[in-house]
Amino acid sequence: RKEVEQDPGPFNVPEGATVAFNCTYSNSASQSFFWYRQDCRKEPKLLMSVYSSGNEDGRFTAQLNRASQYISLLIRDSKLSDSATYLCVVFSGYALNFGKGTSLLVTP
């Protein structure tokens, strides 16, 4: 079983829609949590950290539920440029463990 599990999608949504991605992790001792974004045939890049109290960065909201070992990412008012794969990432000790990613396609 992978340490970080995500629904692979794809999620196809129209511009302006709100979309949410979920992720679960297996190591209860995990310390930090992040979302990365990966465009097609490009390298992953850090999108945002996920804090216990929840946090926003513009149209993006990340939440963490340590009791359920569950992380979420909400994108409001989605743009065409949001089309990408979103990787849930968990830091456990020394390395970042990546989920396989959830693919998002925003259509006109």
Added chain:
Amino acid sequence: DARVTQTPRHKVTEMGQEVTMRCQPILGHNTVFWYRQTMMQGLELLAYFRNRAPLDDSGMPKDRFSAEMPDATLATLKIQPSEPRDSAVYFCASGLGTMNTGELFFGEGSRLTVL
């Protein structure tokens, strides 16, 4: 603009050949990772260095893979002999400190095809 540099960007080789991938981490970064990405497995951690010392390479098939950091500006990943199942994108990434901030900078990747 500081970036992680990987070579080669693309490599096509035949089964049994040796493949060497190189990475120049961002100047000043003291942690270096090698990841492999495939459609089936996603991003898998192969090896991890801090201050040039190998801390974990448990994700690598030891019989054919080796990773080294001969100096602070160069990390290498070698496959000998290569097999078709090694076909993947190999990413090098660098960061600073213990990585609990999550800020890891990836290179553009080396896309390997083994025939």
